[in-house]
Amino acid sequence: MNPYLQEYITLTREYHAQDGKPSCVVALYDLADELAMTDDLEAKKVLVDLYEQLALYTSAYRLFTEIIDKPNRKQLKKLTRLQEMSQSHGDRFALPRPLKKEEKKHRQELLQSLPHFIYHPDPIATGAFVEGEAKVCPSCGKESTIYYDLIPYCIDNIENLCPFCIANGLAAKKFDAEFIQDAEWQGEVDPEKNQLLFCQTPGYISWQGEHWLSCCQDYCAYLGTVGTKELKTMGIAEQVLADYEAREEYQEVEDYLFKDGPICGYLFRCLHCQKYQIWVDAD
Known part of the structure:
Protein backbone atom coordinates (compact mmCIF):
# COMPACT_ATOMS: atom_id res chain seq x y z
CA MET A 1 0.00 0.00 0.00
CA HIS A 89 -23.74 19.50 -5.42
CA GLY A 90 -20.52 21.03 -6.74
CA ASP A 91 -18.21 22.18 -3.96
CA ARG A 92 -20.95 24.26 -2.31
CA PHE A 93 -21.67 21.85 0.52
CA ALA A 94 -18.11 20.82 1.31
CA LEU A 95 -17.18 19.91 4.87
CA PRO A 96 -16.25 23.29 6.38
CA ARG A 97 -12.57 23.75 7.09
CA PRO A 98 -12.12 24.88 10.72
CA LEU A 99 -10.59 28.31 11.01
CA LYS A 100 -7.25 28.94 12.64
CA LYS A 101 -6.99 31.57 15.38
CA GLU A 102 -5.71 34.28 13.05
CA GLU A 103 -8.39 33.39 10.48
CA LYS A 104 -11.11 33.74 13.11
CA LYS A 105 -9.77 37.17 14.02
CA HIS A 106 -9.73 38.23 10.38
CA ARG A 107 -13.29 36.99 9.84
CA GLN A 108 -14.47 38.94 12.87
CA GLU A 109 -12.83 42.07 11.48
CA LEU A 110 -14.56 41.49 8.15
CA LEU A 111 -17.92 41.10 9.86
CA GLN A 112 -17.44 44.35 11.75
CA SER A 113 -16.76 46.14 8.47
CA LEU A 114 -20.14 45.09 7.05
CA PRO A 115 -23.53 46.71 7.60
CA HIS A 116 -25.54 44.88 10.26
CA PHE A 117 -28.23 42.54 8.95
CA ILE A 118 -30.69 41.95 11.78
CA TYR A 119 -32.17 38.85 10.15
CA HIS A 120 -28.81 37.44 9.01
CA PRO A 121 -26.24 38.52 11.62
CA ASP A 122 -23.17 36.67 10.30
CA PRO A 123 -23.39 36.38 6.50
CA ILE A 124 -19.62 35.79 6.32
CA ALA A 125 -19.82 32.60 8.39
CA THR A 126 -22.86 31.32 6.47
CA GLY A 127 -21.17 31.92 3.11
CA ALA A 128 -23.64 34.48 1.82
CA PHE A 129 -20.75 36.90 1.36
CA VAL A 130 -17.25 35.90 0.31
CA GLU A 131 -13.94 37.73 0.27
CA GLY A 132 -11.79 37.77 -2.85
CA GLU A 133 -10.14 39.97 -5.42
CA ALA A 134 -11.79 43.35 -5.94
CA LYS A 135 -14.86 43.26 -8.18
CA VAL A 136 -17.17 46.02 -9.34
CA CYS A 137 -20.59 46.03 -7.72
CA PRO A 138 -23.20 46.20 -10.51
CA SER A 139 -25.43 48.33 -8.31
CA CYS A 140 -23.20 51.18 -7.11
CA GLY A 141 -20.32 50.75 -9.55
CA LYS A 142 -17.72 50.68 -6.78
CA GLU A 143 -15.10 48.00 -6.24
CA SER A 144 -15.44 45.70 -3.26
CA THR A 145 -13.41 42.76 -1.99
CA ILE A 146 -16.48 41.37 -0.20
CA TYR A 147 -19.48 40.48 -2.33
CA TYR A 148 -22.66 38.45 -2.45
CA ASP A 149 -22.02 34.83 -3.43
CA LEU A 150 -25.61 34.11 -4.45
CA ILE A 151 -27.86 35.35 -7.23
CA PRO A 152 -30.84 37.55 -6.29
CA TYR A 153 -34.31 36.75 -7.56
CA CYS A 154 -34.77 39.04 -10.55
CA ILE A 155 -34.87 39.00 -14.34
CA ASP A 156 -31.19 39.79 -14.84
CA ASN A 157 -28.34 37.53 -13.77
CA ILE A 158 -26.78 39.83 -11.18
CA GLU A 159 -23.49 38.85 -9.54
CA ASN A 160 -21.01 40.32 -7.04
CA LEU A 161 -23.30 42.77 -5.28
CA CYS A 162 -21.57 44.57 -2.43
CA PRO A 163 -23.02 44.24 1.10
CA PHE A 164 -23.94 47.90 1.33
CA CYS A 165 -26.15 47.90 -1.77
CA ILE A 166 -28.10 45.00 -0.31
CA ALA A 167 -28.36 46.58 3.14
CA ASN A 168 -29.60 49.97 1.93
CA GLY A 169 -32.05 48.49 -0.57
CA LEU A 170 -30.39 50.09 -3.60
CA ALA A 171 -29.74 46.77 -5.35
CA ALA A 172 -33.30 45.55 -4.83
CA LYS A 173 -34.70 48.81 -6.19
CA LYS A 174 -32.34 49.08 -9.15
CA PHE A 175 -32.84 45.51 -10.37
CA ASP A 176 -36.38 44.95 -9.06
CA ALA A 177 -34.90 42.11 -7.04
CA GLU A 178 -35.55 40.15 -3.89
CA PHE A 179 -33.03 38.05 -1.97
CA ILE A 180 -35.32 35.63 -0.16
CA GLN A 181 -37.38 33.02 -1.98
CA ASP A 182 -40.06 32.40 0.63
CA ALA A 183 -40.93 33.10 4.26
CA GLU A 184 -43.60 32.14 6.74
CA TRP A 185 -45.73 34.72 8.51
CA GLN A 186 -48.79 34.58 10.72
CA GLY A 187 -51.16 37.45 11.31
CA GLU A 188 -51.40 40.84 9.67
CA VAL A 189 -48.80 41.59 7.02
CA ASP A 190 -46.05 44.01 8.07
CA PRO A 191 -44.78 45.84 4.95
CA GLU A 192 -41.72 47.27 6.73
CA LYS A 193 -40.55 43.87 7.94
CA ASN A 194 -41.20 42.36 4.51
CA GLN A 195 -39.13 45.11 2.90
CA LEU A 196 -36.29 44.54 5.35
CA LEU A 197 -36.26 40.77 4.87
CA PHE A 198 -36.93 40.32 1.17
CA CYS A 199 -35.15 43.40 -0.17
CA GLN A 200 -32.42 44.23 2.36
CA THR A 201 -31.29 40.88 3.78
CA PRO A 202 -28.88 38.47 2.07
CA GLY A 203 -30.25 34.98 1.45
CA TYR A 204 -28.61 31.74 2.48
CA ILE A 205 -27.21 28.76 0.57
CA SER A 206 -29.76 25.94 0.49
CA TRP A 207 -30.93 23.01 -1.59
CA GLN A 208 -34.29 24.31 -2.78
CA GLY A 209 -34.18 28.00 -1.87
CA GLU A 210 -34.63 29.99 1.32
CA HIS A 211 -37.62 29.49 3.59
CA TRP A 212 -37.40 32.05 6.39
CA LEU A 213 -39.01 31.30 9.73
CA SER A 214 -40.85 33.73 11.99
CA CYS A 215 -41.79 34.04 15.64
CA CYS A 216 -43.31 36.69 17.92
CA GLN A 217 -44.68 38.65 14.96
CA ASP A 218 -41.24 39.11 13.46
CA TYR A 219 -38.86 37.24 11.22
CA CYS A 220 -36.15 35.22 12.94
CA ALA A 221 -32.39 35.56 12.64
CA TYR A 222 -30.75 32.95 10.44
CA LEU A 223 -27.71 31.39 12.13
CA GLY A 224 -26.48 28.74 9.69
CA THR A 225 -26.71 25.08 8.77
CA VAL A 226 -26.95 22.33 11.38
CA GLY A 227 -27.39 18.61 11.74
CA THR A 228 -28.61 16.57 14.67
CA LYS A 229 -25.07 16.44 16.07
CA GLU A 230 -24.82 20.24 16.22
CA LEU A 231 -28.26 20.54 17.81
CA LYS A 232 -27.29 18.04 20.50
CA THR A 233 -24.04 19.89 21.15
CA MET A 234 -26.06 23.07 21.68
CA GLY A 235 -28.44 21.20 23.99
CA ILE A 236 -31.52 22.10 21.95
CA ALA A 237 -32.06 18.98 19.84
CA GLU A 238 -35.11 17.60 21.67
CA GLN A 239 -37.08 20.85 21.60
CA VAL A 240 -36.10 21.89 18.09
CA LEU A 241 -36.74 18.50 16.49
CA ALA A 242 -40.08 18.13 18.27
CA ASP A 243 -41.18 21.54 17.04
CA TYR A 244 -40.12 20.68 13.52
CA GLU A 245 -41.96 17.35 13.55
CA ALA A 246 -45.11 19.27 14.49
CA ARG A 247 -44.86 21.14 11.20
CA GLU A 248 -45.67 17.88 9.38
CA GLU A 249 -43.03 18.45 6.74
CA TYR A 250 -40.21 15.87 6.59
CA GLN A 251 -40.82 13.32 9.33
CA GLU A 252 -38.39 11.45 11.62
CA VAL A 253 -35.39 13.46 10.44
CA GLU A 254 -33.22 13.03 13.53
CA ASP A 255 -31.20 10.10 12.17
CA TYR A 256 -30.77 11.66 8.74
CA LEU A 257 -30.11 15.32 9.50
CA PHE A 258 -26.52 16.35 8.76
CA LYS A 259 -24.93 19.77 8.54
CA ASP A 260 -24.60 20.60 4.83
CA GLY A 261 -25.71 17.06 4.01
CA PRO A 262 -28.36 15.84 1.55
CA ILE A 263 -30.92 16.41 4.33
CA CYS A 264 -29.84 19.60 6.06
CA GLY A 265 -31.14 21.76 8.88
CA TYR A 266 -31.24 25.57 8.72
CA LEU A 267 -31.17 27.12 12.18
CA PHE A 268 -33.11 30.23 13.17
CA ARG A 269 -33.50 32.09 16.47
CA CYS A 270 -36.30 34.42 17.47
CA LEU A 271 -35.18 38.01 17.99
CA HIS A 272 -37.57 38.39 20.92
CA CYS A 273 -38.09 35.16 22.90
CA GLN A 274 -34.74 33.66 21.72
CA LYS A 275 -36.38 30.35 20.82
CA TYR A 276 -34.56 28.20 18.26
CA GLN A 277 -36.27 26.66 15.23
CA ILE A 278 -35.10 24.76 12.19
CA TRP A 279 -36.24 24.40 8.64
CA VAL A 280 -35.23 21.21 6.82
CA ASP A 281 -34.40 20.97 3.14
CA ALA A 282 -33.23 18.08 0.96
CA ASP A 283 -31.39 17.69 -2.31
Whole structure:
Protein backbone atom coordinates (compact mmCIF):
# COMPACT_ATOMS: atom_id res chain seq x y z
CA MET A 1 0.00 0.00 0.00
CA ASN A 2 1.42 3.39 -0.97
CA PRO A 3 2.07 5.85 1.90
CA TYR A 4 -0.46 8.39 0.60
CA LEU A 5 -3.27 5.86 0.72
CA GLN A 6 -2.16 4.60 4.13
CA GLU A 7 -2.27 8.10 5.62
CA TYR A 8 -5.65 8.79 4.01
CA ILE A 9 -7.13 5.60 5.47
CA THR A 10 -5.70 6.38 8.91
CA LEU A 11 -7.03 9.94 8.97
CA THR A 12 -10.43 8.90 7.63
CA ARG A 13 -10.78 6.26 10.33
CA GLU A 14 -9.86 8.82 12.99
CA TYR A 15 -12.38 11.27 11.56
CA HIS A 16 -15.23 8.76 11.81
CA ALA A 17 -14.09 7.35 15.16
CA GLN A 18 -14.08 10.84 16.69
CA ASP A 19 -17.38 11.85 15.08
CA GLY A 20 -15.96 14.55 12.84
CA LYS A 21 -13.90 16.33 15.49
CA PRO A 22 -12.57 19.67 14.11
CA SER A 23 -8.93 18.60 14.55
CA CYS A 24 -9.65 15.57 12.35
CA VAL A 25 -11.18 17.78 9.67
CA VAL A 26 -8.09 20.00 9.78
CA ALA A 27 -5.89 16.93 9.33
CA LEU A 28 -7.85 15.85 6.24
CA TYR A 29 -7.57 19.29 4.68
CA ASP A 30 -3.86 19.48 5.50
CA LEU A 31 -3.38 16.15 3.73
CA ALA A 32 -5.33 17.46 0.74
CA ASP A 33 -3.03 20.50 0.58
CA GLU A 34 0.01 18.23 0.72
CA LEU A 35 -1.25 15.89 -2.01
CA ALA A 36 -2.20 18.81 -4.26
CA MET A 37 1.43 19.96 -4.26
CA THR A 38 2.82 16.76 -5.80
CA ASP A 39 2.69 15.42 -9.35
CA ASP A 40 2.79 11.81 -8.17
CA LEU A 41 -0.03 9.88 -9.87
CA GLU A 42 -0.72 7.73 -6.81
CA ALA A 43 -1.03 10.86 -4.70
CA LYS A 44 -3.54 12.32 -7.15
CA LYS A 45 -5.62 9.13 -7.06
CA VAL A 46 -5.81 9.40 -3.29
CA LEU A 47 -6.61 13.10 -3.57
CA VAL A 48 -9.67 12.31 -5.69
CA ASP A 49 -11.02 10.09 -2.90
CA LEU A 50 -10.10 12.68 -0.29
CA TYR A 51 -11.93 15.43 -2.18
CA GLU A 52 -14.97 13.16 -2.33
CA GLN A 53 -14.69 12.51 1.42
CA LEU A 54 -14.69 16.28 1.99
CA ALA A 55 -17.70 16.67 -0.36
CA LEU A 56 -15.61 18.67 -2.82
CA TYR A 57 -17.29 16.93 -5.72
CA THR A 58 -16.37 19.37 -8.48
CA SER A 59 -12.73 19.27 -7.40
CA ALA A 60 -12.82 15.46 -7.31
CA TYR A 61 -14.45 15.21 -10.74
CA ARG A 62 -12.05 17.63 -12.42
CA LEU A 63 -8.99 15.91 -11.01
CA PHE A 64 -10.29 12.46 -11.90
CA THR A 65 -10.87 13.50 -15.52
CA GLU A 66 -7.24 14.65 -15.66
CA ILE A 67 -5.70 11.42 -14.41
CA ILE A 68 -8.05 8.75 -15.76
CA ASP A 69 -6.46 6.75 -18.58
CA LYS A 70 -8.24 4.11 -20.64
CA PRO A 71 -10.95 3.74 -18.02
CA ASN A 72 -12.31 0.34 -17.16
CA ARG A 73 -15.90 -0.30 -16.14
CA LYS A 74 -15.22 0.48 -12.46
CA GLN A 75 -13.52 3.77 -13.30
CA LEU A 76 -16.31 4.78 -15.68
CA LYS A 77 -18.85 4.14 -12.94
CA LYS A 78 -16.85 6.33 -10.57
CA LEU A 79 -16.50 9.02 -13.23
CA THR A 80 -20.26 9.05 -13.81
CA ARG A 81 -20.95 9.29 -10.08
CA LEU A 82 -18.53 12.18 -9.62
CA GLN A 83 -19.93 13.98 -12.64
CA GLU A 84 -23.47 13.71 -11.29
CA MET A 85 -22.42 14.92 -7.84
CA SER A 86 -20.42 17.75 -9.38
CA GLN A 87 -23.47 18.92 -11.30
CA SER A 88 -25.93 18.60 -8.40
CA HIS A 89 -23.74 19.50 -5.42
CA GLY A 90 -20.52 21.03 -6.74
CA ASP A 91 -18.21 22.18 -3.96
CA ARG A 92 -20.95 24.26 -2.31
CA PHE A 93 -21.67 21.85 0.52
CA ALA A 94 -18.11 20.82 1.31
CA LEU A 95 -17.18 19.91 4.87
CA PRO A 96 -16.25 23.29 6.38
CA ARG A 97 -12.57 23.75 7.09
CA PRO A 98 -12.12 24.88 10.72
CA LEU A 99 -10.59 28.31 11.01
CA LYS A 100 -7.25 28.94 12.64
CA LYS A 101 -6.99 31.57 15.38
CA GLU A 102 -5.71 34.28 13.05
CA GLU A 103 -8.39 33.39 10.48
CA LYS A 104 -11.11 33.74 13.11
CA LYS A 105 -9.77 37.17 14.02
CA HIS A 106 -9.73 38.23 10.38
CA ARG A 107 -13.29 36.99 9.84
CA GLN A 108 -14.47 38.94 12.87
CA GLU A 109 -12.83 42.07 11.48
CA LEU A 110 -14.56 41.49 8.15
CA LEU A 111 -17.92 41.10 9.86
CA GLN A 112 -17.44 44.35 11.75
CA SER A 113 -16.76 46.14 8.47
CA LEU A 114 -20.14 45.09 7.05
CA PRO A 115 -23.53 46.71 7.60
CA HIS A 116 -25.54 44.88 10.26
CA PHE A 117 -28.23 42.54 8.95
CA ILE A 118 -30.69 41.95 11.78
CA TYR A 119 -32.17 38.85 10.15
CA HIS A 120 -28.81 37.44 9.01
CA PRO A 121 -26.24 38.52 11.62
CA ASP A 122 -23.17 36.67 10.30
CA PRO A 123 -23.39 36.38 6.50
CA ILE A 124 -19.62 35.79 6.32
CA ALA A 125 -19.82 32.60 8.39
CA THR A 126 -22.86 31.32 6.47
CA GLY A 127 -21.17 31.92 3.11
CA ALA A 128 -23.64 34.48 1.82
CA PHE A 129 -20.75 36.90 1.36
CA VAL A 130 -17.25 35.90 0.31
CA GLU A 131 -13.94 37.73 0.27
CA GLY A 132 -11.79 37.77 -2.85
CA GLU A 133 -10.14 39.97 -5.42
CA ALA A 134 -11.79 43.35 -5.94
CA LYS A 135 -14.86 43.26 -8.18
CA VAL A 136 -17.17 46.02 -9.34
CA CYS A 137 -20.59 46.03 -7.72
CA PRO A 138 -23.20 46.20 -10.51
CA SER A 139 -25.43 48.33 -8.31
CA CYS A 140 -23.20 51.18 -7.11
CA GLY A 141 -20.32 50.75 -9.55
CA LYS A 142 -17.72 50.68 -6.78
CA GLU A 143 -15.10 48.00 -6.24
CA SER A 144 -15.44 45.70 -3.26
CA THR A 145 -13.41 42.76 -1.99
CA ILE A 146 -16.48 41.37 -0.20
CA TYR A 147 -19.48 40.48 -2.33
CA TYR A 148 -22.66 38.45 -2.45
CA ASP A 149 -22.02 34.83 -3.43
CA LEU A 150 -25.61 34.11 -4.45
CA ILE A 151 -27.86 35.35 -7.23
CA PRO A 152 -30.84 37.55 -6.29
CA TYR A 153 -34.31 36.75 -7.56
CA CYS A 154 -34.77 39.04 -10.55
CA ILE A 155 -34.87 39.00 -14.34
CA ASP A 156 -31.19 39.79 -14.84
CA ASN A 157 -28.34 37.53 -13.77
CA ILE A 158 -26.78 39.83 -11.18
CA GLU A 159 -23.49 38.85 -9.54
CA ASN A 160 -21.01 40.32 -7.04
CA LEU A 161 -23.30 42.77 -5.28
CA CYS A 162 -21.57 44.57 -2.43
CA PRO A 163 -23.02 44.24 1.10
CA PHE A 164 -23.94 47.90 1.33
CA CYS A 165 -26.15 47.90 -1.77
CA ILE A 166 -28.10 45.00 -0.31
CA ALA A 167 -28.36 46.58 3.14
CA ASN A 168 -29.60 49.97 1.93
CA GLY A 169 -32.05 48.49 -0.57
CA LEU A 170 -30.39 50.09 -3.60
CA ALA A 171 -29.74 46.77 -5.35
CA ALA A 172 -33.30 45.55 -4.83
CA LYS A 173 -34.70 48.81 -6.19
CA LYS A 174 -32.34 49.08 -9.15
CA PHE A 175 -32.84 45.51 -10.37
CA ASP A 176 -36.38 44.95 -9.06
CA ALA A 177 -34.90 42.11 -7.04
CA GLU A 178 -35.55 40.15 -3.89
CA PHE A 179 -33.03 38.05 -1.97
CA ILE A 180 -35.32 35.63 -0.16
CA GLN A 181 -37.38 33.02 -1.98
CA ASP A 182 -40.06 32.40 0.63
CA ALA A 183 -40.93 33.10 4.26
CA GLU A 184 -43.60 32.14 6.74
CA TRP A 185 -45.73 34.72 8.51
CA GLN A 186 -48.79 34.58 10.72
CA GLY A 187 -51.16 37.45 11.31
CA GLU A 188 -51.40 40.84 9.67
CA VAL A 189 -48.80 41.59 7.02
CA ASP A 190 -46.05 44.01 8.07
CA PRO A 191 -44.78 45.84 4.95
CA GLU A 192 -41.72 47.27 6.73
CA LYS A 193 -40.55 43.87 7.94
CA ASN A 194 -41.20 42.36 4.51
CA GLN A 195 -39.13 45.11 2.90
CA LEU A 196 -36.29 44.54 5.35
CA LEU A 197 -36.26 40.77 4.87
CA PHE A 198 -36.93 40.32 1.17
CA CYS A 199 -35.15 43.40 -0.17
CA GLN A 200 -32.42 44.23 2.36
CA THR A 201 -31.29 40.88 3.78
CA PRO A 202 -28.88 38.47 2.07
CA GLY A 203 -30.25 34.98 1.45
CA TYR A 204 -28.61 31.74 2.48
CA ILE A 205 -27.21 28.76 0.57
CA SER A 206 -29.76 25.94 0.49
CA TRP A 207 -30.93 23.01 -1.59
CA GLN A 208 -34.29 24.31 -2.78
CA GLY A 209 -34.18 28.00 -1.87
CA GLU A 210 -34.63 29.99 1.32
CA HIS A 211 -37.62 29.49 3.59
CA TRP A 212 -37.40 32.05 6.39
CA LEU A 213 -39.01 31.30 9.73
CA SER A 214 -40.85 33.73 11.99
CA CYS A 215 -41.79 34.04 15.64
CA CYS A 216 -43.31 36.69 17.92
CA GLN A 217 -44.68 38.65 14.96
CA ASP A 218 -41.24 39.11 13.46
CA TYR A 219 -38.86 37.24 11.22
CA CYS A 220 -36.15 35.22 12.94
CA ALA A 221 -32.39 35.56 12.64
CA TYR A 222 -30.75 32.95 10.44
CA LEU A 223 -27.71 31.39 12.13
CA GLY A 224 -26.48 28.74 9.69
CA THR A 225 -26.71 25.08 8.77
CA VAL A 226 -26.95 22.33 11.38
CA GLY A 227 -27.39 18.61 11.74
CA THR A 228 -28.61 16.57 14.67
CA LYS A 229 -25.07 16.44 16.07
CA GLU A 230 -24.82 20.24 16.22
CA LEU A 231 -28.26 20.54 17.81
CA LYS A 232 -27.29 18.04 20.50
CA THR A 233 -24.04 19.89 21.15
CA MET A 234 -26.06 23.07 21.68
CA GLY A 235 -28.44 21.20 23.99
CA ILE A 236 -31.52 22.10 21.95
CA ALA A 237 -32.06 18.98 19.84
CA GLU A 238 -35.11 17.60 21.67
CA GLN A 239 -37.08 20.85 21.60
CA VAL A 240 -36.10 21.89 18.09
CA LEU A 241 -36.74 18.50 16.49
CA ALA A 242 -40.08 18.13 18.27
CA ASP A 243 -41.18 21.54 17.04
CA TYR A 244 -40.12 20.68 13.52
CA GLU A 245 -41.96 17.35 13.55
CA ALA A 246 -45.11 19.27 14.49
CA ARG A 247 -44.86 21.14 11.20
CA GLU A 248 -45.67 17.88 9.38
CA GLU A 249 -43.03 18.45 6.74
CA TYR A 250 -40.21 15.87 6.59
CA GLN A 251 -40.82 13.32 9.33
CA GLU A 252 -38.39 11.45 11.62
CA VAL A 253 -35.39 13.46 10.44
CA GLU A 254 -33.22 13.03 13.53
CA ASP A 255 -31.20 10.10 12.17
CA TYR A 256 -30.77 11.66 8.74
CA LEU A 257 -30.11 15.32 9.50
CA PHE A 258 -26.52 16.35 8.76
CA LYS A 259 -24.93 19.77 8.54
CA ASP A 260 -24.60 20.60 4.83
CA GLY A 261 -25.71 17.06 4.01
CA PRO A 262 -28.36 15.84 1.55
CA ILE A 263 -30.92 16.41 4.33
CA CYS A 264 -29.84 19.60 6.06
CA GLY A 265 -31.14 21.76 8.88
CA TYR A 266 -31.24 25.57 8.72
CA LEU A 267 -31.17 27.12 12.18
CA PHE A 268 -33.11 30.23 13.17
CA ARG A 269 -33.50 32.09 16.47
CA CYS A 270 -36.30 34.42 17.47
CA LEU A 271 -35.18 38.01 17.99
CA HIS A 272 -37.57 38.39 20.92
CA CYS A 273 -38.09 35.16 22.90
CA GLN A 274 -34.74 33.66 21.72
CA LYS A 275 -36.38 30.35 20.82
CA TYR A 276 -34.56 28.20 18.26
CA GLN A 277 -36.27 26.66 15.23
CA ILE A 278 -35.10 24.76 12.19
CA TRP A 279 -36.24 24.40 8.64
CA VAL A 280 -35.23 21.21 6.82
CA ASP A 281 -34.40 20.97 3.14
CA ALA A 282 -33.23 18.08 0.96
CA ASP A 283 -31.39 17.69 -2.31
